[in-house]
Amino acid sequence: MAKPKKQPRPKAVTPKGFRDYFGQEVTQRTEMLRAIADVYHRYGFDALESSAVETVEALGKFLPDVDRPNEGVFAWQEVDDNDKGDWLALRYDLTAPLARVYAQHRNDLPTPYRRYAMGPVWRNEKPGPGRYRQFYQCDADTVGTASMAADAEICAMLSDTLETVGIPRGDYLVRVNNRKVLNGVLEAMGLGEDAAARDNVLRTIDKFDKVGEAGVRELLTKGRLDASGAFIDGVGLSDDQAEPVIAFLTSKVADAAGTLANLRAAVGDSKIGADGIAELEQIGALLDAGGYSADRIEIDPSVVRGLGYYTGPVYEAELTFEIFDEKGRKRQFGSVAGGGRYDDLVKRFTGQEVPATGISIGVDRLLAALREKGRITAQSKGPVVVTVMDRDRMADYQTMVAELRNAGIRAEVYLGNPKNFGNQLKYADKRNSPIAVIEGGDEKANGIVQIKDLILGAKIAESATLEEWKERPSQFEVPRGNLVAKVREILDSQD
Numbered sequence: 340m341a342k343p344k345k346q347p348r349p350k351a352v353t354p355k356g357f358r359d360y361f362g363q364e365v366t367q368r369t370e371m372l373r374a375i376a377d378v379y380h381r382y383g384f385d386a387l388e389s390s391a392v393e394t395v396e397a398l399g400k401f402l403p404d405v406d407r408p409n410e411g412v413f414a415w416q417e418v419d420d421n422d423k424g425d426w427l428a429l430r431y432d433l434t435a436p437l438a439r440v441y442a443q444h445r446n447d448l449p450t451p452y453r454r455y456a457m458g459p460v461w462r463n464e465k466p467g468p469g470r471y472r473q474f475y476q477c478d479a480d481t482v483g484t485a486s487m488a489a490d491a492e493i494c495a496m497l498s499d500t501l502e503t504v505g506i507p508r509g510d511y512l513v514r515v516n517n518r519k520v521l522n523g524v525l526e527a528m529g530l531g532e533d534a535a536a537r538d539n540v541l542r543t544i545d546k547f548d549k550v551g552e553a554g555v556r557e558l559l560t561k562g563r564l565d566a567s568g569a570f571i572d573g574v575g576l577s578d579d580q581a582e583p584v585i586a587f588l589t590s591k592v593a594d595a596a597g598t599l600a601n602l603r604a605a606v607g608d609s610k611i612g613a614d615g616i617a618e619l620e621q622i623g624a625l626l627d628a629g630g631y632s633a634d635r636i637e638i639d640p641s642v643v644r645g646l647g648y649y650t651g652p653v654y655e656a657e658l659t660f661e662i663f664d665e666k667g668r669k670r671q672f673g674s675v676a677g678g679g680r681y682d683d684l685v686k687r688f689t690g691q692e693v694p695a696t697g698i699s700i701g702v703d704r705l706l707a708a709l710r711e712k713g714r715i716t717a718q719s720k721g722p723v724v725v726t727v728m729d730r731d732r733m734a735d736y737q738t739m740v741a742e743l744r745n746a747g748i749r750a751e752v753y754l755g756n757p758k759n760f761g762n763q764l765k766y767a768d769k770r771n772s773p774i775a776v777i778e779g780g781d782e783k784a785n786g787i788v789q790i791k792d793l794i795l796g797a798k799i800a801e802s803a804t805l806e807e808w809k810e811r812p813s814q815f816e817v818p819r820g821n822l823v824a825k826v827r828e829i830l831d832s833q834d
Contacts, residue, residue: 356466357473363719368706371504371715372457372477375700378500379455379479382492387454389436395426397439399687413463413472429461433478434684434697441482441695442688451483457702471703480697482685487618490515490652490680490696491625497656497676497698498635504705505714510660514639517619518649518679520587523612524605527583528576539574540584544643547588555588556581583607590640595623598638618652651680654698658708672708676700720833721770723750723826727757728779735783739776739822746823748830767793773833774826778819788822790815792829 353359360368376386395414412431417424430436433456441452457477466472479496481489494513501511521544530536543558550558557563559581562573583605590601599616606612619638626636642655658672678698685693709715725740727733736752743750753763767775777789795813817825 354472356464356471358471364706366719367715368475368702371706371709372702374504375477375500376455376457378496378503382453382479382496384453384455384479387437387440387456388458389430389433389440389456391430391458392427393430393436393439395428397688398428398431398435411462411464413461431462432460433458433476433699434480434681437478437480437482437697438684438688438695441693442685445689451481451489453479453481455479475702477700477702478697480695482695483693485682485694487621487652488625490618490654491622491629493678493696493698494622494636494654495626495629495631497654497678497700498631500700501656501675505709505712506658507712508635510712511656511658512634513636513654513656514642515619515622515636515652515654516638516640516642517615517652519611519615519618519651520602520606520640521615521643523607523609523615524583524587526609526612527605527607528580530580536574536576540576541643543574544584544588547641547643552585552589556585559584587640591638595633595638598640602640615651622652648681649679650682652696653677653679656700660712662711672711674701675705675708719771721749721767721772723748723774723776723830724763724767724770724772725750725752725776726760726763726767726778727753728760728777730757732783735778739778739788742823743826746827748823748826764793774829776822776826786819787816788819790817790822790825790829792833794833795829 412428414426414428416426459473460476461473498513525537547555558573559576560573562571564570586605591598602616642653655674656676657674662672680696682692682694725736727736740750740752773794775791782788792813
């Protein structure tokens with residue numbers, strides 16, 4: 340009789356495009372999100388935690404910048420005893436669920452409804468370096484008002500948020516544009532209702548930051564050779580037709596008034612274009628009244644994010660300081676947040692237009708920026724470790740750690756095999772512990788404890804002479820009753 344085949348062991352690997360987050364990273368993210376939530380709360384926004392799973396019907400075809408209905412998501416179909424049920428999917432962002440929540444509970448919610456949300460989202464897309472299928476977003480939205488004051492407030496709040504988490508003024512810029520202005524430019528080009536031509540123009544505009552003015556002009560007209568030498572067909576417009584787009588993209592000058600004047604020339608007689616410029620003027624005036632000058636928030640027509648998604652003002656937070664890429668080249672850090680007005684999203688559920696505007700922060704990118712600026716330390720401080728010299732006296736050690744915890748100090752008792760004391764100190768090093776507490780039989784009899792400053796000890800060991808070692812001891816003998824006070828003193832000296 341053949342032996343039954345052994346079931347192969349599962350491979351201990353994360354699925355492609357996913358990753359694990361360990362203590363330090365989770366703590367850093369939690370602290371940053373707490374600081375962001377404080378700003379949002381100060382602005383009067385309420386927290387919302389919606390389901391991570393939505394019906395595919397509710398999510399709809401609203402994945403920004405991706406024209407693929409119901410694709411780009413992790414979806415499955417429910418099966419019951421009688422028939423197949425609804426298609427469900429993990430949320431791909433936090434905005435589509437907000438639209439469903441507002442439509443479902445609008446009779447119970449205040450109008451306008453101001454909410455913020457933080458949590459993971461999932462996208463079924465090809466992963467790449469630094470691009471994962473699960474990532475965190477942090478959103479704030481106002482639903483139910485068409486007032487430009489809501490858009491100005493979102494921009495101001497984004498500026499305050501960046502400064503609160505540690506991005507100083509001068510290292511970021513919130514840039515504002517308006518989709519209506521772009522629609523006015525399309526009208527001025529004489530494209531009318533030619534949807535295909537309009538889409539081609541929009542896709543070309545979106546390449547402005549990569550190919551520049553000359554490249555956009557070529558792509559709108561006859562085409563161009565790319566960096567590899569391949570020829571890319573142009574849209575086929577005449578030079579006169581392409582001119583409003585170039586005027587639009589190059590309209591930014593040193594002052595907002597000049598920029599708006601150039602935009603008026605770019606949109607010509609278009610009413611929707613004029614409406615968009617008027618909205619930008621309102622936002623600018625409101626921000627000026629709040630003390631948000633052009634070094635923090637500015638009107639910039641080159642912001643063309645979410646062209647098929649947003650219906651009015653759009654905004655983007657860009658970090659302007661330089662970093663080195665993986666090839667050692669200098670470049671600006673780039674965008675960490677974006678958003679805008681999306682007045683059509685709730686209408687899918689209600690049949691009535693419900694104005695809405697909001698912002699989404701890329702949590703992982705903002706964390707990476709804070710690390711680049713040195714605002715987040717490479718290693719977080721671990722717990723104070725109470726070592727175990729006698730396993731029969733575990734109650735004494737638990738008493739010590741309880742005293743430390745009750746004083747608000749992070750602490751733990753070593754719970755491994757206490758036989759080798761060196762292993763306990765190695766454990767403390769691996770935990771990045773700042774202090775080790777030692778109480779052997781002799782210390783117990785004399786009513787004292789040894790407190791070892793592990794951080795100072797490591798620094799001394801790196802460079803100190805013997806004389807310096809003697810003058811700057813890293814281990815202290817104190818009365819047992821002074822345990823908490825001495826530990827607090829050492830921790831304060833390490834900050």
